[in-house]
Amino acid sequence: MRMLGKGNPSKAETLDVLLSQTQRPTTAWSPLAPAPPTLLLAPPFTKQILREIPLFKGHWNRMAVPEKPVLYSYFRSSCSWRVRIALALKGIDYDILPISLIKDGGQQFTKEFKTLNPMSQVPTLKIDGIILTQSLAIIEYLEETRPTPVRLLPQDPKKRAHVRMISDLIASGIQPLQNLSVLKKVGQETQLAWAQAVINSGFGALEHVLQSTAGKYCVGNEISMADLCLVPQVANAERFKVDLSSYPTINRINKTLLTMEAFQVSHPSRQPDTPPEFQA
Numbered sequence: 001m002r003m004l005g006k007g008n009p010s011k012a013e014t015l016d017v018l019l020s021q022t023q024r025p026t027t028a029w030s031p032l033a034p035a036p037p038t039l040l041l042a043p044p045f046t047k048q049i050l051r052e053i054p055l056f057k058g059h060w061n062r063m064a065v066p067e068k069p070v071l072y073s074y075f076r077s078s079c080s081w082r083v084r085i086a087l088a089l090k091g092i093d094y095d096i097l098p099i100s101l102i103k104d105g106g107q108q109f110t111k112e113f114k115t116l117n118p119m120s121q122v123p124t125l126k127i128d129g130i131i132l133t134q135s136l137a138i139i140e141y142l143e144e145t146r147p148t149p150v151r152l153l154p155q156d157p158k159k160r161a162h163v164r165m166i167s168d169l170i171a172s173g174i175q176p177l178q179n180l181s182v183l184k185k186v187g188q189e190t191q192l193a194w195a196q197a198v199i200n201s202g203f204g205a206l207e208h209v210l211q212s213t214a215g216k217y218c219v220g221n222e223i224s225m226a227d228l229c230l231v232p233q234v235a236n237a238e239r240f241k242v243d244l245s246s247y248p249t250i251n252r253i254n255k256t257l258l259t260m261e262a263f264q265v266s267h268p269s270r271q272p273d274t275p276p277e278f279q280a
């Protein structure tokens, strides 16, 4: 990180340094390292001097150099994948800080991470100066603050309710029952049968719902938050060897969505923390 302040650099050099510091490195690798500040100023570079630079003139009071969002994520976490798809669809540049749910007994349980997410779960997103947990709340925040280029909630109240209904069906009715912490309690021997049972029960209901809401995607022909929940849940189903042939609508929508770039770049097989054996 270049710092301003030593000697007497020219205004052009000042500007050059400031602009070079508006972005941090693309990926931070240390799980719990605090994000460095976007802009470091040291005397004599005060607001006074910046005000004189034409580019900043008249804008200083409104000017805040945005921090790149940081997503605490685990490659195989379906809830993290939901958020990664949303970030990709919205074209938001962000850093990933991997939190391994396995290594060291689970990095989600460290004191440092618990201060960010008291539930000891991923995802967690640092954005716009706040920390957000709960994937659906995160996606709705992104939708409200960055409605373009792709909307994830339809304007029509009935369709919007359908999107939330399907998202909740998956996020409250299926995923939590086959979450890692639950599987640990269920025990090694019965966890596969347990996961298959809860996914089959949820997918039976979901298939039924989709038959009346779906078009090309879960709700009509526009992509939505429901689709961001569907694809990662199907990946979980495949991981637990659920036979998907009884769910033709789920299967069809999943296949369509997986051809989209936003679903591919955010895929568990293409994350900075994906172990070599799971890389695509």
Ligand SMILES: N[C@@H](CCC(=O)N[C@@H](CS)C(=O)NCC(=O)O)C(=O)O
Binding pocket: 076, 077, 078, 079, 080, 101, 106, 108, 120, 121, 122, 123, 133, 134, 135, 136, 171, 176, 179, 180, 181, 182
């Ligand atoms: N409702 C939460 C659920 C988050 C969640 O269950 N995350 C899982 C990974 S998908 C997790 O961190 N599990 C850690 C554990 O079970 O110890 C959300 O949607 O963000």
